[in-house]
Amino acid sequence: MSLELPTDRLLIREWELDDAEAALRIYGAEEVARWLTPEWQPVTDIDAMRSVLHAWIEAGPNLTPPAGRWAVVRVSDGELVGGLSLKLLPPFEEDFELTWAIRPDLWGQGYASEASQAISDWAFKQGIEELFAVARPDNERAISVARRLGMEWVGETEKYYGMRLQVFRMRPT
Numbered sequence: 001m002s003l004e005l006p007t008d009r010l011l012i013r014e015w016e017l018d019d020a021e022a023a024l025r026i027y028g029a030e031e032v033a034r035w036l037t038p039e040w041q042p043v044t045d046i047d048a049m050r051s052v053l054h055a056w057i058e059a060g061p062n063l064t065p066p067a068g069r070w071a072v073v074r075v076s077d078g079e080l081v082g083g084l085s086l087k088l089l090p091p092f093e094e095d096f097e098l099t100w101a102i103r104p105d106l107w108g109q110g111y112a113s114e115a116s117q118a119i120s121d122w123a124f125k126q127g128i129e130e131l132f133a134v135a136r137p138d139n140e141r142a143i144s145v146a147r148r149l150g151m152e153w154v155g156e157t158e159k160y161y162g163m164r165l166q167v168f169r170m171r172p173t
Protein backbone atom coordinates (compact mmCIF):
# COMPACT_ATOMS: atom_id res chain seq x y z
CA MET A 1 0.00 0.00 0.00
CA SER A 2 1.73 3.20 -1.15
CA LEU A 3 1.43 6.11 1.24
CA GLU A 4 2.27 9.83 1.37
CA LEU A 5 0.94 11.38 4.53
CA PRO A 6 1.69 15.02 5.44
CA THR A 7 1.60 16.42 8.98
CA ASP A 8 2.33 19.97 10.15
CA ARG A 9 6.11 19.53 9.97
CA LEU A 10 6.63 16.10 8.44
CA LEU A 11 5.94 13.86 5.48
CA ILE A 12 5.45 10.15 6.03
CA ARG A 13 6.37 8.35 2.84
CA GLU A 14 7.61 5.06 1.38
CA TRP A 15 11.28 4.14 1.83
CA GLU A 16 13.64 4.56 -1.12
CA LEU A 17 17.01 2.88 -1.61
CA ASP A 18 18.58 6.35 -1.80
CA ASP A 19 17.59 6.84 1.85
CA ALA A 20 20.33 4.40 2.92
CA GLU A 21 22.90 6.96 4.07
CA ALA A 22 20.37 8.97 6.06
CA ALA A 23 18.64 5.83 7.38
CA LEU A 24 21.97 4.58 8.72
CA ARG A 25 22.10 7.62 11.00
CA ILE A 26 18.86 6.34 12.53
CA TYR A 27 19.04 2.54 12.52
CA GLY A 28 22.84 2.39 12.72
CA ALA A 29 22.85 4.47 15.89
CA GLU A 30 23.44 2.46 19.05
CA GLU A 31 20.92 4.64 20.94
CA VAL A 32 18.21 3.38 18.54
CA ALA A 33 19.40 -0.16 17.76
CA ARG A 34 19.53 -1.19 21.43
CA TRP A 35 15.76 -0.82 21.70
CA LEU A 36 14.76 -2.62 18.50
CA THR A 37 13.33 -6.14 18.40
CA PRO A 38 15.65 -9.04 19.35
CA GLU A 39 15.91 -10.30 15.78
CA TRP A 40 17.32 -6.95 14.59
CA GLN A 41 20.85 -7.41 13.23
CA PRO A 42 23.09 -4.41 13.80
CA VAL A 43 23.55 -2.33 10.65
CA THR A 44 26.99 -0.76 10.46
CA ASP A 45 27.45 0.45 6.88
CA ILE A 46 25.52 1.92 3.98
CA ASP A 47 25.49 -1.30 1.95
CA ALA A 48 23.91 -3.19 4.84
CA MET A 49 21.39 -0.39 5.32
CA ARG A 50 20.57 -0.48 1.62
CA SER A 51 19.93 -4.24 1.88
CA VAL A 52 17.58 -3.68 4.80
CA LEU A 53 15.71 -0.97 2.88
CA HIS A 54 15.55 -3.23 -0.16
CA ALA A 55 13.99 -5.98 1.95
CA TRP A 56 11.49 -3.53 3.48
CA ILE A 57 10.52 -2.14 0.06
CA GLU A 58 10.14 -5.63 -1.44
CA ALA A 59 8.08 -6.92 1.48
CA GLY A 60 5.73 -3.94 1.53
CA PRO A 61 3.13 -5.09 -1.03
CA ASN A 62 2.81 -8.50 0.68
CA LEU A 63 2.04 -7.20 4.16
CA THR A 64 -1.42 -7.41 5.65
CA PRO A 65 -2.89 -3.90 5.32
CA PRO A 66 -2.48 -1.48 6.95
CA ALA A 67 0.95 -2.89 7.89
CA GLY A 68 3.94 -1.12 6.44
CA ARG A 69 7.25 0.62 7.06
CA TRP A 70 7.66 4.29 6.29
CA ALA A 71 10.24 7.02 6.27
CA VAL A 72 9.56 10.26 8.15
CA VAL A 73 10.96 13.37 6.48
CA ARG A 74 11.06 16.94 7.81
CA VAL A 75 9.35 19.11 5.21
CA SER A 76 11.31 22.32 5.93
CA ASP A 77 14.64 20.88 4.76
CA GLY A 78 13.96 17.37 3.45
CA GLU A 79 15.93 15.79 6.31
CA LEU A 80 15.10 12.16 7.08
CA VAL A 81 14.25 12.27 10.78
CA GLY A 82 13.03 8.75 11.44
CA GLY A 83 11.03 5.68 10.56
CA LEU A 84 7.69 4.24 11.54
CA SER A 85 6.21 0.81 11.16
CA LEU A 86 2.93 -0.95 11.62
CA LYS A 87 3.34 -4.69 11.91
CA LEU A 88 1.55 -7.74 13.19
CA LEU A 89 2.81 -8.68 16.63
CA PRO A 90 4.38 -12.14 16.89
CA PRO A 91 3.61 -14.90 17.66
CA PHE A 92 -0.13 -14.71 17.00
CA GLU A 93 -0.06 -11.99 14.31
CA GLU A 94 -3.49 -10.68 15.21
CA ASP A 95 -2.65 -7.31 16.74
CA PHE A 96 -1.00 -4.41 14.98
CA GLU A 97 2.04 -2.87 16.63
CA LEU A 98 3.15 0.70 16.00
CA THR A 99 6.90 1.29 16.23
CA TRP A 100 9.00 4.46 16.11
CA ALA A 101 12.63 5.33 15.57
CA ILE A 102 13.97 8.87 15.44
CA ARG A 103 17.54 9.98 14.69
CA PRO A 104 19.07 10.47 18.14
CA ASP A 105 20.19 14.07 17.62
CA LEU A 106 16.57 14.93 16.79
CA TRP A 107 14.94 13.43 19.88
CA GLY A 108 12.94 15.86 21.99
CA GLN A 109 11.22 17.72 19.17
CA GLY A 110 7.95 15.82 19.07
CA TYR A 111 8.60 14.15 15.71
CA ALA A 112 7.74 10.61 16.88
CA SER A 113 4.51 11.78 18.44
CA GLU A 114 3.48 13.89 15.45
CA ALA A 115 4.18 11.13 12.93
CA SER A 116 2.61 8.44 15.11
CA GLN A 117 -0.58 10.42 15.55
CA ALA A 118 -0.90 10.78 11.78
CA ILE A 119 -0.16 7.14 10.98
CA SER A 120 -2.54 5.88 13.65
CA ASP A 121 -5.34 8.17 12.42
CA TRP A 122 -4.68 6.84 8.92
CA ALA A 123 -4.60 3.21 10.13
CA PHE A 124 -7.94 3.57 11.89
CA LYS A 125 -9.43 4.96 8.67
CA GLN A 126 -8.32 1.69 7.01
CA GLY A 127 -10.70 -0.12 9.36
CA ILE A 128 -8.61 -1.53 12.19
CA GLU A 129 -10.09 -1.11 15.66
CA GLU A 130 -7.01 -0.95 17.84
CA LEU A 131 -3.28 -0.50 17.72
CA PHE A 132 -0.63 -1.58 20.22
CA ALA A 133 2.80 -0.35 21.18
CA VAL A 134 5.25 -2.37 23.23
CA ALA A 135 8.32 -1.15 25.04
CA ARG A 136 10.92 -2.57 27.37
CA PRO A 137 10.16 -1.34 30.90
CA ASP A 138 13.30 0.83 30.92
CA ASN A 139 12.62 2.43 27.52
CA GLU A 140 11.40 5.61 29.09
CA ARG A 141 11.29 7.66 25.89
CA ALA A 142 9.18 5.07 24.06
CA ILE A 143 6.82 4.82 27.02
CA SER A 144 6.53 8.61 27.06
CA VAL A 145 5.57 8.61 23.38
CA ALA A 146 2.83 6.04 24.06
CA ARG A 147 1.51 8.16 26.92
CA ARG A 148 1.78 11.38 24.88
CA LEU A 149 -0.32 9.70 22.20
CA GLY A 150 -2.96 8.98 24.82
CA MET A 151 -2.42 5.23 24.60
CA GLU A 152 -3.90 3.15 27.41
CA TRP A 153 -1.52 1.03 29.52
CA VAL A 154 -2.66 -2.59 29.19
CA GLY A 155 -0.08 -4.34 31.32
CA GLU A 156 3.19 -6.17 31.16
CA THR A 157 3.69 -9.39 29.25
CA GLU A 158 6.33 -11.79 27.96
CA LYS A 159 4.17 -13.16 25.15
CA TYR A 160 5.72 -10.97 22.46
CA TYR A 161 9.34 -11.38 21.34
CA GLY A 162 10.08 -13.55 24.40
CA MET A 163 10.90 -10.59 26.62
CA ARG A 164 9.19 -8.58 29.32
CA LEU A 165 7.42 -5.66 27.68
CA GLN A 166 5.03 -2.92 28.65
CA VAL A 167 1.96 -2.95 26.42
CA PHE A 168 -0.08 0.08 25.39
CA ARG A 169 -3.25 0.23 23.32
CA MET A 170 -4.87 2.92 21.22
CA ARG A 171 -8.40 2.91 19.87
CA PRO A 172 -10.01 5.42 17.50
CA THR A 173 -11.25 8.52 19.30
Ligand SMILES: CC(C)(COP(=O)(O)OP(=O)(O)OC[C@H]1O[C@@H](n2cnc3c(N)ncnc32)[C@H](O)[C@@H]1OP(=O)(O)O)[C@@H](O)C(=O)NCCC(=O)NCCS
Pocket residue numbers: 031032033035036098099100101102103106107108109110111112113114134135139141142144145148
Ligand atom coordinates in the same frame (compact mmCIF):
# COMPACT_ATOMS: atom_id res chain seq x y z
C1 LIG B 1 11.23 6.47 21.22
C2 LIG B 1 11.68 7.70 20.42
C3 LIG B 1 11.15 7.62 19.01
C4 LIG B 1 11.13 8.93 21.16
O1 LIG B 1 11.63 10.10 20.55
P1 LIG B 1 11.30 11.50 21.23
O2 LIG B 1 11.90 12.55 20.38
O3 LIG B 1 11.68 11.45 22.67
O4 LIG B 1 9.71 11.53 21.19
P2 LIG B 1 8.71 12.64 20.69
O5 LIG B 1 8.84 12.83 19.25
O6 LIG B 1 7.38 12.29 21.21
O7 LIG B 1 9.25 13.97 21.39
C5 LIG B 1 8.85 14.30 22.69
C6 LIG B 1 9.75 15.36 23.27
O8 LIG B 1 9.75 16.47 22.37
C7 LIG B 1 9.25 17.64 23.06
N1 LIG B 1 8.54 18.41 22.04
C8 LIG B 1 9.04 19.51 21.43
N2 LIG B 1 8.19 19.96 20.51
C9 LIG B 1 7.12 19.13 20.53
C10 LIG B 1 5.93 19.09 19.80
N3 LIG B 1 5.66 19.99 18.84
N4 LIG B 1 5.04 18.10 20.04
C11 LIG B 1 5.31 17.17 21.01
N5 LIG B 1 6.44 17.17 21.72
C12 LIG B 1 7.34 18.14 21.50
C13 LIG B 1 8.42 17.08 24.19
O9 LIG B 1 8.29 18.02 25.22
C14 LIG B 1 9.27 15.90 24.59
O10 LIG B 1 10.38 16.39 25.28
P3 LIG B 1 11.21 15.56 26.39
O11 LIG B 1 12.05 14.60 25.64
O12 LIG B 1 12.02 16.59 27.06
O13 LIG B 1 10.18 14.93 27.28
C15 LIG B 1 13.22 7.80 20.37
O14 LIG B 1 13.73 7.88 21.68
C16 LIG B 1 13.87 6.61 19.66
O15 LIG B 1 14.04 6.62 18.44
N6 LIG B 1 14.23 5.57 20.45
C17 LIG B 1 14.85 4.38 19.89
C18 LIG B 1 13.86 3.46 19.21
C19 LIG B 1 12.76 3.04 20.16
O16 LIG B 1 12.96 2.88 21.34
N7 LIG B 1 11.55 2.83 19.64
C20 LIG B 1 10.44 2.39 20.44
C21 LIG B 1 10.26 0.93 20.44
S1 LIG B 1 9.68 0.42 18.85
